[in-house]
Amino acid sequence: MGQEYERVKAIEQRVFAPGVRRWPLALERGSGSRVWDVEGNEFIDLTAGWGVTVIGHCHPELVQAISDQASTLMQTTNVVYTRAQLDLAEHLDRITPDSIHRSFFVSSGAEANEGALKLAHRATGRSQFVATNNSFHGRTLGAMGVLGQAKYRERWSPIIREARFIPYGNLEAAGNAIDETVAAIILEPIQGEGGVNVPPDGYLEGVAAVCRAVGAKLILDEIQTGIGRTGRWLAREHSGVVPDIITLGKGLGGGIPIAAFMANEEIMQSIEPGDHGGTYAGNPLCCRAAATVLKVLEDDNLIQRAADLGESVMARLHNLVEQNPDHLEAVRGKGLLIGLVFSNSAVAANVHLSLRERGILVNLTAERVLRIFPALNIPEDELDQALGMLEDEIQSA
Numbered sequence: 001m002g003q004e005y006e007r008v009k010a011i012e013q014r015v016f017a018p019g020v021r022r023w024p025l026a027l028e029r030g031s032g033s034r035v036w037d038v039e040g041n042e043f044i045d046l047t048a049g050w051g052v053t054v055i056g057h058c059h060p061e062l063v064q065a066i067s068d069q070a071s072t073l074m075q076t077t078n079v080v081y082t083r084a085q086l087d088l089a090e091h092l093d094r095i096t097p098d099s100i101h102r103s104f105f106v107s108s109g110a111e112a113n114e115g116a117l118k119l120a121h122r123a124t125g126r127s128q129f130v131a132t133n134n135s136f137h138g139r140t141l142g143a144m145g146v147l148g149q150a151k152y153r154e155r156w157s158p159i160i161r162e163a164r165f166i167p168y169g170n171l172e173a174a175g176n177a178i179d180e181t182v183a184a185i186i187l188e189p190i191q192g193e194g195g196v197n198v199p200p201d202g203y204l205e206g207v208a209a210v211c212r213a214v215g216a217k218l219i220l221d222e223i224q225t226g227i228g229r230t231g232r233w234l235a236r237e238h239s240g241v242v243p244d245i246i247t248l249g250k251g252l253g254g255g256i257p258i259a260a261f262m263a264n265e266e267i268m269q270s271i272e273p274g275d276h277g278g279t280y281a282g283n284p285l286c287c288r289a290a291a292t293v294l295k296v297l298e299d300d301n302l303i304q305r306a307a308d309l310g311e312s313v314m315a316r317l318h319n320l321v322e323q324n325p326d327h328l329e330a331v332r333g334k335g336l337l338i339g340l341v342f343s344n345s346a347v348a349a350n351v352h353l354s355l356r357e358r359g360i361l362v363n364l365t366a367e368r369v370l371r372i373f374p375a376l377n378i379p380e381d382e383l384d385q386a387l388g389m390l391e392d393e394i395q396s397a
Protein backbone atom coordinates (compact mmCIF):
# COMPACT_ATOMS: atom_id res chain seq x y z
CA MET A 1 0.00 0.00 0.00
CA GLY A 2 1.22 3.49 -0.76
CA GLN A 3 1.98 6.36 1.59
CA GLU A 4 -1.19 8.29 0.87
CA TYR A 5 -3.32 5.23 1.60
CA GLU A 6 -1.51 4.76 4.94
CA ARG A 7 -2.08 8.42 5.78
CA VAL A 8 -5.82 8.16 5.04
CA LYS A 9 -6.09 4.94 7.04
CA ALA A 10 -4.36 6.51 10.04
CA ILE A 11 -6.90 9.36 10.07
CA GLU A 12 -9.76 6.88 9.99
CA GLN A 13 -8.30 5.00 12.91
CA ARG A 14 -8.13 8.18 14.93
CA VAL A 15 -11.43 9.90 14.18
CA PHE A 16 -13.91 7.54 12.53
CA ALA A 17 -16.32 5.08 14.17
CA PRO A 18 -14.78 1.61 13.90
CA GLY A 19 -18.01 0.01 12.68
CA VAL A 20 -17.03 -0.44 9.03
CA ARG A 21 -15.01 -3.41 7.78
CA ARG A 22 -13.10 -1.57 5.06
CA TRP A 23 -11.23 -2.91 2.08
CA PRO A 24 -7.60 -1.73 2.07
CA LEU A 25 -8.49 0.85 -0.55
CA ALA A 26 -9.06 4.61 -0.54
CA LEU A 27 -10.89 5.82 -3.64
CA GLU A 28 -10.71 9.33 -4.90
CA ARG A 29 -12.21 9.62 -8.36
CA GLY A 30 -14.52 7.84 -10.77
CA SER A 31 -15.58 8.05 -14.39
CA GLY A 32 -17.92 5.61 -16.12
CA SER A 33 -17.07 2.16 -14.80
CA ARG A 34 -13.56 3.08 -13.71
CA VAL A 35 -12.40 4.42 -10.36
CA TRP A 36 -9.00 5.57 -9.14
CA ASP A 37 -7.49 5.32 -5.67
CA VAL A 38 -5.50 7.97 -3.82
CA GLU A 39 -2.26 6.57 -5.27
CA GLY A 40 -3.59 6.88 -8.82
CA ASN A 41 -4.22 3.13 -9.34
CA GLU A 42 -7.10 2.36 -11.69
CA PHE A 43 -9.89 -0.18 -11.09
CA ILE A 44 -12.84 -1.51 -13.07
CA ASP A 45 -15.85 -1.23 -10.78
CA LEU A 46 -18.12 -4.26 -11.11
CA THR A 47 -20.00 -3.12 -8.00
CA ALA A 48 -21.27 0.20 -9.41
CA GLY A 49 -20.79 1.83 -6.01
CA TRP A 50 -22.91 -1.03 -4.52
CA GLY A 51 -25.58 -1.24 -7.16
CA VAL A 52 -26.03 2.53 -7.31
CA THR A 53 -24.18 4.16 -10.22
CA VAL A 54 -26.41 2.56 -12.88
CA ILE A 55 -25.35 5.14 -15.49
CA GLY A 56 -21.69 5.03 -14.40
CA HIS A 57 -19.66 7.26 -12.10
CA CYS A 58 -19.95 11.01 -12.72
CA HIS A 59 -22.07 10.73 -15.88
CA PRO A 60 -21.78 14.18 -17.55
CA GLU A 61 -25.55 14.66 -17.89
CA LEU A 62 -26.07 13.82 -14.22
CA VAL A 63 -23.21 16.08 -13.15
CA GLN A 64 -24.71 18.91 -15.22
CA ALA A 65 -28.22 18.40 -13.83
CA ILE A 66 -26.96 18.34 -10.24
CA SER A 67 -24.89 21.42 -10.86
CA ASP A 68 -27.86 23.29 -12.47
CA GLN A 69 -30.16 22.34 -9.63
CA ALA A 70 -27.52 23.19 -7.03
CA SER A 71 -27.37 26.70 -8.37
CA THR A 72 -31.18 26.97 -8.61
CA LEU A 73 -32.65 25.42 -5.45
CA MET A 74 -30.99 22.71 -3.39
CA GLN A 75 -33.23 22.34 -0.38
CA THR A 76 -36.60 23.43 0.87
CA THR A 77 -38.85 22.16 3.59
CA ASN A 78 -41.09 19.34 2.40
CA VAL A 79 -44.17 21.42 3.27
CA VAL A 80 -43.91 23.32 -0.01
CA TYR A 81 -44.44 21.98 -3.51
CA THR A 82 -41.41 21.67 -5.77
CA ARG A 83 -41.45 20.87 -9.45
CA ALA A 84 -38.41 18.60 -9.13
CA GLN A 85 -40.25 16.34 -6.70
CA LEU A 86 -43.40 16.11 -8.77
CA ASP A 87 -41.51 15.62 -12.07
CA LEU A 88 -39.86 12.60 -10.50
CA ALA A 89 -43.13 11.26 -9.10
CA GLU A 90 -44.72 11.56 -12.57
CA HIS A 91 -41.83 9.71 -14.16
CA LEU A 92 -41.99 6.90 -11.59
CA ASP A 93 -45.73 6.60 -12.17
CA ARG A 94 -44.93 5.68 -15.79
CA ILE A 95 -42.59 2.82 -14.89
CA THR A 96 -44.67 1.16 -12.17
CA PRO A 97 -47.79 -1.00 -12.62
CA ASP A 98 -51.00 0.94 -13.44
CA SER A 99 -52.39 0.48 -9.95
CA ILE A 100 -49.31 2.01 -8.30
CA HIS A 101 -49.03 5.67 -9.03
CA ARG A 102 -48.23 7.50 -5.81
CA SER A 103 -44.71 8.02 -4.47
CA PHE A 104 -43.12 9.34 -1.32
CA PHE A 105 -39.42 10.19 -1.26
CA VAL A 106 -36.87 9.56 1.48
CA SER A 107 -33.08 9.40 1.62
CA SER A 108 -32.14 5.72 1.91
CA GLY A 109 -33.41 2.24 1.19
CA ALA A 110 -33.88 1.44 4.87
CA GLU A 111 -36.08 4.52 5.29
CA ALA A 112 -38.14 3.56 2.25
CA ASN A 113 -38.77 0.16 3.82
CA GLU A 114 -39.66 1.84 7.13
CA GLY A 115 -42.25 3.85 5.23
CA ALA A 116 -43.57 0.74 3.49
CA LEU A 117 -43.94 -1.17 6.77
CA LYS A 118 -45.68 1.76 8.44
CA LEU A 119 -47.98 2.11 5.45
CA ALA A 120 -48.94 -1.59 5.54
CA HIS A 121 -49.68 -1.28 9.25
CA ARG A 122 -51.83 1.81 8.66
CA ALA A 123 -53.69 0.23 5.77
CA THR A 124 -54.52 -3.02 7.59
CA GLY A 125 -54.48 -2.09 11.28
CA ARG A 126 -52.33 -5.22 11.78
CA SER A 127 -48.88 -5.44 13.36
CA GLN A 128 -47.39 -8.78 12.30
CA PHE A 129 -44.89 -8.90 9.40
CA VAL A 130 -43.59 -11.86 7.43
CA ALA A 131 -40.15 -11.82 5.82
CA THR A 132 -37.77 -14.34 4.32
CA ASN A 133 -34.54 -15.96 5.44
CA ASN A 134 -31.44 -14.35 3.91
CA SER A 135 -33.29 -11.16 3.00
CA PHE A 136 -31.73 -7.72 3.37
CA HIS A 137 -33.86 -4.63 3.88
CA GLY A 138 -31.61 -2.11 5.66
CA ARG A 139 -30.30 -1.39 9.13
CA THR A 140 -32.77 0.86 10.88
CA LEU A 141 -34.66 -0.80 13.72
CA GLY A 142 -37.84 -1.38 11.69
CA ALA A 143 -35.98 -2.66 8.64
CA MET A 144 -33.85 -4.95 10.78
CA GLY A 145 -37.00 -6.50 12.18
CA VAL A 146 -37.62 -7.95 8.70
CA LEU A 147 -33.97 -8.64 7.86
CA GLY A 148 -33.56 -12.37 7.41
CA GLN A 149 -29.85 -12.68 8.18
CA ALA A 150 -29.30 -13.52 11.83
CA LYS A 151 -25.74 -12.12 11.77
CA TYR A 152 -27.13 -8.59 11.30
CA ARG A 153 -30.25 -8.97 13.39
CA GLU A 154 -29.57 -11.13 16.40
CA ARG A 155 -27.57 -8.77 18.56
CA TRP A 156 -30.32 -6.15 18.27
CA SER A 157 -33.20 -8.48 19.01
CA PRO A 158 -33.96 -6.93 22.43
CA ILE A 159 -34.82 -3.63 20.75
CA ILE A 160 -36.42 -4.71 17.49
CA ARG A 161 -39.74 -6.30 16.69
CA GLU A 162 -38.95 -9.41 14.72
CA ALA A 163 -40.99 -10.64 11.78
CA ARG A 164 -42.10 -14.22 11.17
CA PHE A 165 -39.28 -15.59 8.97
CA ILE A 166 -39.89 -18.19 6.27
CA PRO A 167 -37.67 -19.80 3.60
CA TYR A 168 -37.42 -17.70 0.43
CA GLY A 169 -38.97 -19.27 -2.65
CA ASN A 170 -41.18 -21.70 -0.72
CA LEU A 171 -44.82 -20.96 -1.50
CA GLU A 172 -46.19 -23.47 0.95
CA ALA A 173 -44.31 -21.78 3.81
CA ALA A 174 -45.73 -18.42 2.68
CA GLY A 175 -49.24 -19.92 2.68
CA ASN A 176 -48.75 -21.18 6.23
CA ALA A 177 -47.24 -17.95 7.58
CA ILE A 178 -49.46 -15.30 6.00
CA ASP A 179 -52.78 -15.22 7.85
CA GLU A 180 -55.37 -12.67 8.99
CA THR A 181 -52.98 -11.26 11.60
CA VAL A 182 -50.38 -10.27 8.99
CA ALA A 183 -50.04 -6.66 7.80
CA ALA A 184 -47.57 -7.52 5.02
CA ILE A 185 -44.88 -9.77 3.68
CA ILE A 186 -41.79 -7.98 2.42
CA LEU A 187 -39.84 -9.67 -0.38
CA GLU A 188 -36.99 -8.89 -2.73
CA PRO A 189 -37.97 -10.15 -6.22
CA ILE A 190 -34.39 -11.49 -6.35
CA GLN A 191 -32.44 -11.56 -3.09
CA GLY A 192 -29.30 -9.46 -3.61
CA GLU A 193 -27.16 -9.42 -0.45
CA GLY A 194 -28.47 -12.89 0.39
CA GLY A 195 -26.55 -14.36 -2.57
CA VAL A 196 -28.44 -13.39 -5.76
CA ASN A 197 -31.24 -15.88 -5.09
CA VAL A 198 -33.82 -16.09 -7.87
CA PRO A 199 -37.17 -17.54 -6.73
CA PRO A 200 -38.91 -20.33 -8.67
CA ASP A 201 -41.37 -19.33 -11.40
CA GLY A 202 -44.80 -18.56 -9.98
CA TYR A 203 -43.53 -17.80 -6.47
CA LEU A 204 -44.15 -14.05 -6.42
CA GLU A 205 -47.59 -14.37 -8.04
CA GLY A 206 -48.41 -17.18 -5.60
CA VAL A 207 -47.47 -15.02 -2.61
CA ALA A 208 -49.57 -12.17 -4.02
CA ALA A 209 -52.58 -14.51 -4.22
CA VAL A 210 -52.06 -15.69 -0.63
CA CYS A 211 -51.90 -12.05 0.49
CA ARG A 212 -55.09 -11.17 -1.36
CA ALA A 213 -56.94 -14.07 0.22
CA VAL A 214 -56.24 -12.92 3.79
CA GLY A 215 -56.08 -9.14 3.29
CA ALA A 216 -52.31 -8.87 3.85
CA LYS A 217 -50.18 -6.53 1.71
CA LEU A 218 -47.29 -7.53 -0.53
CA ILE A 219 -44.29 -5.18 -0.30
CA LEU A 220 -41.72 -5.70 -3.05
CA ASP A 221 -38.33 -4.33 -2.06
CA GLU A 222 -36.87 -3.33 -5.45
CA ILE A 223 -34.13 -1.24 -3.88
CA GLN A 224 -31.43 -3.38 -5.45
CA THR A 225 -33.34 -4.98 -8.33
CA GLY A 226 -35.20 -1.90 -9.58
CA ILE A 227 -34.23 0.91 -11.97
CA GLY A 228 -33.15 -1.39 -14.77
CA ARG A 229 -30.71 -3.57 -12.87
CA THR A 230 -32.26 -6.88 -13.98
CA GLY A 231 -32.94 -5.82 -17.57
CA ARG A 232 -36.44 -4.45 -16.85
CA TRP A 233 -37.41 -1.25 -15.06
CA LEU A 234 -38.52 -3.39 -12.14
CA ALA A 235 -37.66 -7.04 -11.53
CA ARG A 236 -41.34 -7.71 -10.86
CA GLU A 237 -41.87 -7.47 -14.64
CA HIS A 238 -40.14 -10.83 -15.13
CA SER A 239 -43.16 -12.40 -13.45
CA GLY A 240 -45.94 -9.86 -13.89
CA VAL A 241 -46.71 -9.85 -10.15
CA VAL A 242 -48.48 -6.70 -9.02
CA PRO A 243 -47.50 -5.81 -5.44
CA ASP A 244 -49.34 -3.37 -3.18
CA ILE A 245 -46.24 -1.40 -2.20
CA ILE A 246 -42.87 -1.02 -3.95
CA THR A 247 -39.67 0.40 -2.51
CA LEU A 248 -36.85 1.85 -4.62
CA GLY A 249 -33.42 3.23 -3.78
CA LYS A 250 -29.79 2.68 -4.83
CA GLY A 251 -29.84 3.20 -8.64
CA LEU A 252 -32.68 5.70 -8.38
CA GLY A 253 -30.33 8.58 -7.57
CA GLY A 254 -27.32 7.21 -9.47
CA GLY A 255 -25.14 8.21 -6.49
CA ILE A 256 -27.25 10.93 -4.90
CA PRO A 257 -29.06 9.64 -1.80
CA ILE A 258 -32.72 9.20 -2.61
CA ALA A 259 -35.18 6.36 -2.19
CA ALA A 260 -38.92 5.99 -2.53
CA PHE A 261 -41.89 4.00 -1.41
CA MET A 262 -44.79 3.74 -3.80
CA ALA A 263 -48.25 2.30 -3.30
CA ASN A 264 -51.67 1.96 -4.81
CA GLU A 265 -54.31 4.59 -4.20
CA GLU A 266 -56.16 2.82 -1.42
CA ILE A 267 -53.05 2.13 0.63
CA MET A 268 -51.48 5.54 0.13
CA GLN A 269 -54.74 7.16 1.23
CA SER A 270 -54.34 5.52 4.62
CA ILE A 271 -51.30 7.66 5.43
CA GLU A 272 -51.93 10.87 7.36
CA PRO A 273 -49.92 14.07 7.44
CA GLY A 274 -47.03 13.63 9.85
CA ASP A 275 -46.99 9.80 9.59
CA HIS A 276 -43.72 9.80 7.68
CA GLY A 277 -41.28 12.41 6.47
CA GLY A 278 -37.87 13.90 6.92
CA THR A 279 -35.90 17.07 6.46
CA TYR A 280 -34.49 15.82 3.15
CA ALA A 281 -37.55 13.85 2.01
CA GLY A 282 -37.83 14.69 -1.67
CA ASN A 283 -35.15 17.35 -1.63
CA PRO A 284 -35.08 19.09 -5.06
CA LEU A 285 -31.41 18.29 -5.68
CA CYS A 286 -31.94 14.56 -5.13
CA CYS A 287 -35.17 14.51 -7.13
CA ARG A 288 -33.59 16.30 -10.08
CA ALA A 289 -30.72 13.81 -10.00
CA ALA A 290 -33.11 10.85 -9.97
CA ALA A 291 -35.21 12.23 -12.83
CA THR A 292 -31.98 12.64 -14.84
CA VAL A 293 -30.92 9.05 -14.15
CA LEU A 294 -34.30 7.80 -15.42
CA LYS A 295 -33.98 9.99 -18.53
CA VAL A 296 -30.46 8.76 -19.35
CA LEU A 297 -31.54 5.13 -18.90
CA GLU A 298 -34.36 5.76 -21.36
CA ASP A 299 -32.47 7.89 -23.88
CA ASP A 300 -29.57 5.43 -24.07
CA ASN A 301 -31.78 2.32 -24.02
CA LEU A 302 -29.74 1.01 -21.10
CA ILE A 303 -32.35 -1.31 -19.68
CA GLN A 304 -32.46 -3.42 -22.83
CA ARG A 305 -28.67 -3.25 -22.83
CA ALA A 306 -28.62 -4.65 -19.28
CA ALA A 307 -30.84 -7.53 -20.42
CA ASP A 308 -28.69 -8.32 -23.48
CA LEU A 309 -25.32 -7.87 -21.82
CA GLY A 310 -26.51 -9.82 -18.78
CA GLU A 311 -27.47 -12.74 -20.99
CA SER A 312 -24.06 -12.89 -22.63
CA VAL A 313 -22.22 -12.60 -19.29
CA MET A 314 -24.37 -15.37 -17.83
CA ALA A 315 -23.65 -17.61 -20.85
CA ARG A 316 -19.91 -17.00 -20.45
CA LEU A 317 -20.07 -17.75 -16.72
CA HIS A 318 -22.12 -20.90 -17.32
CA ASN A 319 -19.22 -22.15 -19.47
CA LEU A 320 -16.82 -21.27 -16.69
CA VAL A 321 -18.89 -23.26 -14.20
CA GLU A 322 -18.94 -26.25 -16.55
CA GLN A 323 -15.18 -26.11 -17.03
CA ASN A 324 -14.44 -25.72 -13.30
CA PRO A 325 -16.79 -28.04 -11.44
CA ASP A 326 -14.31 -28.34 -8.54
CA HIS A 327 -14.51 -24.67 -7.68
CA LEU A 328 -17.82 -23.43 -9.06
CA GLU A 329 -21.37 -24.56 -8.42
CA ALA A 330 -23.66 -22.26 -10.35
CA VAL A 331 -24.35 -18.90 -11.88
CA ARG A 332 -27.63 -17.17 -11.20
CA GLY A 333 -29.33 -13.81 -11.61
CA LYS A 334 -31.03 -11.67 -14.22
CA GLY A 335 -29.77 -8.77 -16.33
CA LEU A 336 -26.75 -7.23 -14.65
CA LEU A 337 -27.37 -8.67 -11.20
CA ILE A 338 -25.31 -11.82 -11.38
CA GLY A 339 -24.02 -14.22 -8.75
CA LEU A 340 -21.23 -16.73 -9.36
CA VAL A 341 -21.48 -19.41 -6.68
CA PHE A 342 -18.26 -21.02 -5.47
CA SER A 343 -18.13 -24.44 -3.81
CA ASN A 344 -15.80 -23.19 -1.13
CA SER A 345 -15.73 -19.87 0.70
CA ALA A 346 -11.92 -19.81 1.09
CA VAL A 347 -11.41 -20.13 -2.68
CA ALA A 348 -14.07 -17.45 -3.24
CA ALA A 349 -12.29 -15.12 -0.81
CA ASN A 350 -8.92 -15.70 -2.55
CA VAL A 351 -10.35 -14.99 -5.99
CA HIS A 352 -12.08 -11.88 -4.67
CA LEU A 353 -8.84 -10.60 -3.17
CA SER A 354 -6.70 -11.43 -6.23
CA LEU A 355 -9.14 -9.62 -8.49
CA ARG A 356 -8.89 -6.48 -6.38
CA GLU A 357 -5.11 -6.70 -6.47
CA ARG A 358 -5.38 -6.89 -10.26
CA GLY A 359 -7.69 -3.86 -10.45
CA ILE A 360 -11.18 -5.39 -10.45
CA LEU A 361 -13.70 -4.40 -7.77
CA VAL A 362 -16.38 -7.01 -7.22
CA ASN A 363 -18.39 -8.07 -4.19
CA LEU A 364 -18.30 -11.31 -2.25
CA THR A 365 -21.63 -11.90 -0.52
CA ALA A 366 -23.26 -14.79 1.34
CA GLU A 367 -19.67 -16.05 1.94
CA ARG A 368 -19.17 -17.71 -1.42
CA VAL A 369 -21.16 -15.79 -4.02
CA LEU A 370 -19.24 -13.35 -6.19
CA ARG A 371 -21.78 -10.67 -7.02
CA ILE A 372 -21.30 -8.82 -10.30
CA PHE A 373 -23.50 -5.72 -10.58
CA PRO A 374 -21.79 -3.11 -12.77
CA ALA A 375 -23.15 0.07 -14.32
CA LEU A 376 -25.70 -0.70 -17.04
CA ASN A 377 -23.53 1.23 -19.52
CA ILE A 378 -20.23 -0.47 -18.66
CA PRO A 379 -18.19 -0.56 -21.90
CA GLU A 380 -18.03 -4.09 -23.31
CA ASP A 381 -14.24 -4.09 -23.49
CA GLU A 382 -13.97 -3.23 -19.78
CA LEU A 383 -16.40 -5.96 -18.85
CA ASP A 384 -14.56 -8.39 -21.11
CA GLN A 385 -11.24 -7.49 -19.50
CA ALA A 386 -12.66 -8.00 -16.01
CA LEU A 387 -14.27 -11.34 -16.89
CA GLY A 388 -11.01 -12.48 -18.52
CA MET A 389 -9.20 -11.88 -15.24
CA LEU A 390 -11.93 -13.70 -13.33
CA GLU A 391 -11.53 -16.69 -15.68
CA ASP A 392 -7.74 -16.67 -15.15
CA GLU A 393 -8.11 -16.55 -11.39
CA ILE A 394 -10.52 -19.45 -11.31
CA GLN A 395 -8.44 -21.56 -13.65
CA SER A 396 -5.39 -21.06 -11.45
CA ALA A 397 -7.26 -21.38 -8.13
Ligand SMILES: Cc1ncc(COP(=O)(O)O)c(C=O)c1O
Pocket residue numbers: 108109110111113136137138139188192193221222223224225249250
Ligand atom coordinates in the same frame (compact mmCIF):
# COMPACT_ATOMS: atom_id res chain seq x y z
C1 LIG B 1 -32.82 -5.07 -1.21
C2 LIG B 1 -32.31 -3.99 -0.32
N1 LIG B 1 -33.15 -3.33 0.48
C3 LIG B 1 -32.74 -2.33 1.29
C4 LIG B 1 -31.42 -1.98 1.34
C5 LIG B 1 -30.99 -0.87 2.26
O1 LIG B 1 -30.72 0.29 1.54
P1 LIG B 1 -29.85 1.46 2.22
O2 LIG B 1 -28.49 0.89 2.45
O3 LIG B 1 -29.88 2.57 1.21
O4 LIG B 1 -30.54 1.83 3.49
C6 LIG B 1 -30.49 -2.63 0.52
C7 LIG B 1 -29.05 -2.27 0.57
O5 LIG B 1 -28.19 -3.02 0.21
C8 LIG B 1 -30.95 -3.67 -0.31
O6 LIG B 1 -30.10 -4.35 -1.10
